[in-house]
Amino acid sequence: MTGIAQGGTDAQVSPHETSRRRVVAWSFWDWGSAAFNAVVTTFVFTVYITGSSFGDKDVISAQLGWALAIAGFLVAVLAPITGQRSDTSGRRKLWLGVNTFIVVIITAAMFFVQASPDFLLLGLFLVAAGNVFFEFAGVNYNAMLAQVSTPRTIGKVSGFGWGMGYIGGIVLLLIVYFGFIQPEVGLFGVTGENGLSVRVAMLIAAAWFGLFALPVLLTVPEYHSPATVRRERVGFLRSYVVLGQDIARLWKTSRHTVYFLIASAVFRDGLAGVFTFGGVLAASVFGFSPGEVIIFAIAANVVAGIATISVGVLDDRLGAKPVIVTALVGLIVCGGLVFFLHDGGQIVFWTAGLALTLFVGPAQSASRTFLARLIPPGREGEVFGLYATTGRAVSFLAPTMFALMVTIFGETYWGILGIVLVLLVGLLVLIPVKPKQDQIG
Incomplete structure (x- = not known):
């Protein structure tokens, strides 16, 4: 997403044109995306394919980590190209739709992953591929935030969308759990034999995402970059040159x-x-x-949603950096507790695990507002584009550290330590960053 306009764009609505209808339509994508975030990658499908039906749990957990690490690497390699092309071509909404419905198709294809080691490779491939295209869709979705908000409402609109994602996750997980997973015979006569309940849940998730992705595609106008900042579409290698130039310019003006x-x-x-x-x-x-x-996932989404909505008050009163630092310290401490007390049974994960989710949302939300306060005037689009790109560029770190620790020590619980180490490194790099600075140039 390098090369986004400095300042506003002609696709950004003016304050008096802010449309509640467009905001709601935009946020429904977040609501629908819970189908992939909550059901596929976190609480249902990945739990299914790392179960005993597919082989040794510790080995498969490591394999899942490596599959996601490969997906993260592919995103890092390709994100600059996809972001630049959607911006320069004026087809941001088109690519949001294309990437979203590729994810929908991939999610539906998970129905064919039967509960057998013979289908493990297919399951890992679908999870990895789904993550790649979901990240691509997310780049375009986040870029559309400026099209449905104004400088005065961008935080409120962003928080509303984030909250819709958590609520959507809760609703869909309740449907999946009580409709298919929990009953011996669920809706439409579905049972758990050969993983059928989970596989049908993937069809429900695919339909859910596809349905709730439609409002933003039908309601929000296509993006068109202003002629004064429009760039030519560049090739594969040249895209990295452009990215480097953007970062170098930012280094000089706002280190x-x-x-x-x-x-x-x-x-x-x-x-x-x-x-x-x-x-x-x-x-x-x-x-x-x-x-x-x-059930834990539903509780986690409730906790994360409440915490994320509430953190805006603390952010305004204390500033974003104290919120982020506190959240990261809390995550590291709670992650350490999960690691060292892993023999303590489910009560450990219910307490320390829910505490983890308490800090995740606030850290994410405050991160966005912290950056907004740092951006040199007139360069909001460019810098938030770099924010998206740099985030994708290291999206292999946590899966790699998780897989590496599990591979080295042979026990899945060691993966917790890998994630904690990533959070610790991020905290150490953040500490010297000044929340306020004099802009150069």
Whole structure:
């Protein structure tokens, strides 16, 4: 997403044109995306394929980590190209739609992953591929925030969308749990034989995402970059030259913004790792059944949603950096407790695990507002584009550290330590960053 306009764009609505209808339509994508975030990558499908039906749980957990690490690497390689092309071509909404419905198709294809080791490779491939295209869709979705908000409402609109994502996750998990996972015979006569209940849940998730992605595609106008800042579409290698030029210019004019981009890229990947591997850890280490994992997921989404909505008050009163630092310290402490007390049974994960989710949302929300306060005037679009790109560029860190620790020590619970280390590195890089600075140039 390099090369986004400095300042506003002609696709950004003016204050008197802000439309509640467009905001709601835009936020429904977040509501629908819970189908992939909560059901596929966190609490249902990844728990399913790391179960005993597919082989040794510890080995499969490591394989899942490597599959997601490969996906993260592919995103890092391709994100600059996809972001630039959607901006320069004026087809941001088109690519949001294309990438979203690729994810929908991939999610539906998970129905064919039967409960057998013979289908493990297919399951890992679909999870990895889904993550790649979901990240691409997210780049375009986040870029559309400026099209449905104004400088005065961008925080409120962003928080509303984030909250819709948590609420959507709760509703869909309740449908999946009580409709298919928990009953011996669920809706439409579905049972758990050969993983059918989970596989049908993937069809429900695919339909859910596809349905709730439609409002933003039908309601929000297509983006068109202003002629004064429009760039030519560049090739594969040249895209990295352009990215480097943007970062070099930002380094000269707003150095601590670059420091924060680096720090946030690291700790945001650690935050993603908490949710990505939370369900796997609950099932593999703490003995949660698939149904218990979903109940925990519902509770986790409630806690995360309340915390994320509430943190805005603290952010305004204390500033974003204290909120982020406190959240990261809390995550590191709670992650350490989960690691060292892993023999303590489910009560450990219920308490320390829910505490983890208490800090994830606030760290994510405050990260965005911290950056907004650092951006040199007139460069909001460019810097938030770099924010997206740098985040994708290290999206392999948490999966790699998780997989590496599990591979080295041979026990899934060691993966917790890998995620904690990523969060710790992000915190250490963040500490010297100044929340306020004199802008140069």
